[in-house]
Amino acid sequence: MKLLISTQLAFNVGFYMVLPYLATHLAEDLGLAAAAVGLVLGLRTFSQQGLFVIGGTLTDRFGAKPVVLAGCALRVTGFILLGAAGTLPAVIGGALLTGFAAALFSPAVESSLAREAGERERAGEGPPRTEVFAMFAVAGQVGTVTGPLVGTALMLVDFQLACLVAAVGFVLVGLAHWRWLPWREAEQAGRPMLAGWGEVLGNRRFMLFAAGYSGWLLSYNQLYLALPDELERVGRTAALGFLFVLMSVLVICLQMRVTTWGHRIGAGRSVVLGFCLMAASFTVVAVARLLPGLPGWWALAPAVLMVLLLTFGEMFAVPVAQDLVPRLAGERRLGAHFGVLASFGGLMVLVGSTGVGALLDPSFPPALPFAVLAAVPLLGAVVLGLLARRGVLTAA
Numbered sequence: 355m356k357l358l359i360s361t362q363l364a365f366n367v368g369f370y371m372v373l374p375y376l377a378t379h380l381a382e383d384l385g386l387a388a389a390a391v392g393l394v395l396g397l398r399t400f401s402q403q404g405l406f407v408i409g410g411t412l413t414d415r416f417g418a419k420p421v422v423l424a425g426c427a428l429r430v431t432g433f434i435l436l437g438a439a440g441t442l443p444a445v446i447g448g449a450l451l452t453g454f455a456a457a458l459f460s461p462a463v464e465s466s467l468a469r470e471a472g473e474r475e476r477a478g479e480g481p482p483r484t485e486v487f488a489m490f491a492v493a494g495q496v497g498t499v500t501g502p503l504v505g506t507a508l509m510l511v512d513f514q515l516a517c518l519v520a521a522v523g524f525v526l527v528g529l530a531h532w533r534w535l536p537w538r539e540a541e542q543a544g545r546p547m548l549a550g551w552g553e554v555l556g557n558r559r560f561m562l563f564a565a566g567y568s569g570w571l572l573s574y575n576q577l578y579l580a581l582p583d584e585l586e587r588v589g590r591t592a593a594l595g596f597l598f599v600l601m602s603v604l605v606i607c608l609q610m611r612v613t614t615w616g617h618r619i620g621a622g623r624s625v626v627l628g629f630c631l632m633a634a635s636f637t638v639v640a641v642a643r644l645l646p647g648l649p650g651w652w653a654l655a656p657a658v659l660m661v662l663l664l665t666f667g668e669m670f671a672v673p674v675a676q677d678l679v680p681r682l683a684g685e686r687r688l689g690a691h692f693g694v695l696a697s698f699g700g701l702m703v704l705v706g707s708t709g710v711g712a713l714l715d716p717s718f719p720p721a722l723p724f725a726v727l728a729a730v731p732l733l734g735a736v737v738l739g740l741l742a743r744r745g746v747l748t749a750a
Contacts, residue, residue: 355474355486358467359493361422364527365459366497368520371505372433372513372633373398373452379513380445390442394449401453402460403405403571403700410461410693411551418462419535425459426528428452430521438518461696465688466535468680482619483680487673495605498598507591538541554690560682561744566737567625567675569730572706573632573664576727577601579707581657583723588653588734590670597661604665610647621674628671629735633728635663635702640724667731678747704722706730 379387380394413421432451439445449541467490508516539733555561577598585591616624642648642656683691741747 355467355470355480357530358463358470359486359489361463361527361531363493363497363500364523365456366431366494367501367504368429368523368527369456370498370501370555371508371520371523372516373434374502375505375509375513375516376436383513384440385447386442386445393420394442394445397446398417398449398453400512400700400704401450403696403703405454405457406461406553406696406700407690407693409458410465410689410696412458412460413689413693414466414687418466419531419537421462421689422459422531422535423528425455425457425462426524426531428458429455429524431526433517433521433524437514437521439668461689461693464676464692465680468688468692469685472680472685479707481633482617483679484613484617484673485678487676488609490676491669491673492606495602495609499602499606506599516707522540551690551694553687554683554694557683559741560679560691560694561742562737564695564744566629566741567671567695567736568698568702569629569734570632570668570671570675571696572702573636573727573731574668575703575707576636576710577661577664579710580636580639580714580723580727581660583658584657585654587643587720588647588657590654590657592650593654593657597657600658601661601665604662605669607633609669609673612666613673616670616674620742621678622738622747624674625671625678625747626735626739626742628667628669628674629731629738631663631670632731633735635660635667636724636728636731638663640721640728643684643721643724678699682746 377391377395380391383460386394395586409421409425427449432448432453432455435448435451440447462667467486468483471480471483471486476485480486504518508519581597582591582594585594585597599646604718616627638659639656647653679691680688710723710727713726737746
């Protein structure tokens with residue numbers, strides 16, 4: 355479990371060492387048009403979130419270790435290609451490889467952590483699985499903060515150096531997993547690869563849960579779309595970096611405590627509360643856009659409240675939800691279940707962000723996109739609340 359939690363930190367350090375600077379590199383160093391930059395970034399996201407189900411299926415079929423190692427190898431190749439690429443096709447190839455690498459190793463790591471933590475919890479030899487996933491979230495946020503700092507220092511030289519260092523980092527991660535991640539027999543070894551999809555898609559409780567939960571990823575991605583729009587509206591775009599740091603610090607300092615609170619009130623209530631907080635985060639901005647503007651730095655208040663409420667919503671909902679996935683799956687085919695859950699969220703982001711981006715056009719009322727965004731997690735809270743009332747979300 356320590357290796358898998360540390361893996362999340364290392365993955366995020368390597369990822370955020372390069373990806374925040376990719377758009378600038380493509381536009382300024384390679385001279386690509388804005389449409390081409392958007393295409394590259396969109397393809398990278400789709401190759402990751404949209405293909406998680408493939409990584410999960412491969413994990414169930416071949417085991418976590420070979421899938422994690424393959425993902426690390428693809429991420430190394432992708433970073434090297436991104437650093438060396440001078441043409442659009444090469445850049446797209448590097449972006450697709452880096453995205454698909456995450457689609458391989460993330461479901462493998464999450465399902466392995468869920469299985470290991472669940473076994474230890476049931477044997478009375480470890481903490482509750484919700485707390486383990488909370489540690490996983492904290493480790494990821496430490497990497498999210500550290501990666502851009504390292505990347506900024508390396509960018510003083512050039513983008514190629516940042517890519518090379520990130521590639522070396524993933525070589526070390528791969529070697530660590532080669533040495534210490536156990537070779538466990540795959541749950542579905544010898545069975546048809548697609549056999550698990552029927553079981554997952556036929557799990558009605560899980561599919562309803564995945565549909566309700568998918569709004570979380572769309573809400574989280576508004577940190578990159580709706581939040582910058584709000585900051586631009588009030589003329590405080592420079593505050594974006596501060597708000598990202600604020601979010602990471604909150605998760606690092608308070609995630610374990612919030613997870614303990616969620617554990618006390620029960621899994622269903624914790625997830626529903628988290629989604630209600632996410633809905634409230636967008637409601638605050640929608641209301642603020644209907645009122646006269648606040649003076650000076652007070653104009654930042656709606657954006658700050660949005661980040662605070664969204665972060666606390668994530669802290670209440672996500673670790674508990676990650677613990678619920680294996681419970682709803684009956685502790686079977688965890689790779690496929692985690693993969694389907696992530697792909698559900700990726701589809702929601704693809705459709706939802708496109709719609710939100712259109713609604714952010716000045717021709718629409720300024721409060722409309724945030725009102726629509728508030729409705730998404732609120733609808734998710736209703737779905738998850740109904741499941742909780744029926745006793746489906748029974749993890750304590």
